[in-house]
Amino acid sequence: KVHAFQCACPSGFEGSSCEINIDDCALAGPNACESYERCLDGVNNFTCACPIGYGGDRCSVEINECDANPCKNGANCTDGPGNYTCTCHLTVIDITSLIGPKGKFYSGYGGQNCDEDINECEVYTDPPICQSNGLCVNHDGGFQCFCPSSVGGSSFSFGALCESSIEYCDRREHQCRNGATCLNTLVGSECKCAPGYKGELCQIDIDECL
Ligand SMILES: [Ca+2]
Ligand SMILES: [Ca+2]
Structure with a gap:
């Protein structure tokens, strides 16, 4: 009988000399990642090259791009496939x-x-x-x-x-007193006092006894 030998291979390898790195993607099947084409074989495992916008071990997680808070100044963020949209406030x-x-x-x-x-x-x-x-x-x-x-001329904004x-004469602080008439002027307003009064707003009762 020919002397036979068999190696006890470390996990992930096979073959008579353990020279074969097992294709873990093939083992996992066509849906290993999002697709077999995106599967990268490793040693006793595989990793997935995810398309933009997807993550997780199997690329099954749709990334929420809004989690990074890309929208500023109180804007609303709307997540999309591989992107986001800001609605500015x-x-x-x-x-x-x-x-x-x-x-x-x-x-x-x-x-x-x-x-x-x-x-x-x-x-x-x-x-x-x-x-x-x-x-x-x-x-x-x-x-x-x-x-x-x-x-x-006679009003201010x-x-x-x-x-x-508004017309200057309608300004509360320029309302003329004691029956005076307000006249709009180019630079504001002035009060035309009734007889017996004086002052900017005709607020002074002239003392005729003086
Ligand atoms: Ca501005
Ligand atoms: Ca997304």
């Missing part, structure tokens, strides 16, 4: 009731990750975001309108967008 300023359908403005951050400042002063030109020829100054995450002191205007 924008401040809506609506003055359509004053200037019509073009009077809806969006302020805040834009871009794919909602981390890029929107330059509201440049984005909005027709009409500009600041009404009444107000000066627009952009800043990170917002903007500011500096309202002109005079609109059309106010509001976040300088969207409102």
Whole structure:
């Protein structure tokens, strides 16, 4: 009888000299990973080369790309297959009731990750975001309108967008007293006092006895 020998192979190998690295992917079958083609044979095990967006030992886990918090400044994140979508949180300023359908403005951050400042002063030109020829100054995450002191001579503008205007004479602090008449002027207003009164607001009762 020929002297036969048999090696006790370490696990993962076979063959008369244990020279064969067992194909663990073939053992696991066509669904070893997401597919057999993505299976990488190892020694007594296999690993999976997952397609983008999938993970886990068998690539069966759909990665939630939103877990890394890619969306900034209060934006909502929507997970997708291998990607994500940010919905930016924008401040809506609506003055359509004053200037019509073009009077809806969006302020805040834009871009794919909602981390890029929107330059509201440049984005909005027709009409500009600041009404009444107000000066627009952009800043990170917002903007500011500096309202002109005079609109059309006798009124001034106010509001976040300088969207409102009011006659100087309607300003509460400039209300004339004691039956005086308010006159709008180019730089503000003045009070035309009734007889017997004086002062900026005609608040002083003239003492005729002096
Ligand atoms: Ca995903
Ligand atoms: Ca801005």
